[in-house]
Amino acid sequence: MRASDSAYERLRHEIVDWRLEPGTVLAEVELSQRLGLSRTPVREALSRLTADGLAQPTGGRGLIVSPVSVDDVRDLFELRTALERQAAQHAARHRRVDDFAVVREALERTPALLARGDSGVPEYFDTVALFDAAIDRAVSNAYLRSALAGVRTHAARVRRLSHDDPRRLLDAAKEHLLIVDAIVDGDAALAADATSVHLAASLRWILSSLSSAPTPLLPTNGRP
Missing domain, CATH: 1.20.120.530 (GntR ligand-binding domain-like)
Structure with a gap:
């Protein structure tokens, strides 16, 4: 499995399971360190999560986990x-x-x-x-x-x-x-x-x- 796929699957599961709650900031540097990956695959994973609607940009804070109402x-x-x-x-x-x-x-x-x-x-x-x-x-x-x-x-x-x-x-x-x-x-x-x-x-x-x-x-x- 590619590094970006691994990062995507792990983050997707964390969002779906509410281990990453709505509004949580998804910072590339922090996620790269936690997942033990370089920033490039993490960035690709975040792009896919955004396309899925599980993450979204927010003013001045980069990406966050999408809220749910x-x-x-x-x-x-x-x-x-x-x-x-x-x-x-x-x-x-x-x-x-x-x-x-x-x-x-x-x-x-x-x-x-x-x-x-x-x-x-x-x-x-x-x-x-x-x-x-x-x-x-x-x-x-x-x-x-x-x-x-x-x-x-x-x-x-x-x-x-x-x-x-x-x-x-x-x-x-x-x-x-x-x-x-x-x-x-x-x-x-x-x-x-x-x-x-x-x-x-x-x-x-x-x-x-x-x-x-x-x-x-x-x-x-x-x-x-």
Whole structure:
């Protein structure tokens, strides 16, 4: 892996996992020292993060980690719903039954995974990644796949704000199963509608988690 790719992946994960919080200054010199790299690959990584929308310039301070507001979360899910609906329709029309059979088996193991407590949560999200990968392989539109990748990065960042309650994850697994069944049946309309239902429920859960936090986790409005 190139040094710039390594720097990009590490910083991207730190931003998505909130180890680098919104507003954190991304100084080339400091990051170069911390990552043990020269400034050139770090600069290239920061350029990619800016293109991804995870970093942004700010007056006089160079780059910072992009802020996130409640309105940003709503806007993200509006776009994500449009893209994921389209992807689900593609998958239903160009279904790869074997791929989704594997996903279904993994989703059906969710209750047993979550019964183990917090230790099962990472494996559940591995199953979600398996679902996303199956969708991507069924989508022939490279532009749609690229757009989805960007949106999912931001969605993963936002998800870290909500509590991974097993009840919600069990419901989400059932919602994913409905999408999988519609795709395998070749029902594009149902696959799209089931996707909308799932994402609407996910958004409600995130907003509920934010509103019930003892102190505000995000500003209400991130727009000027």
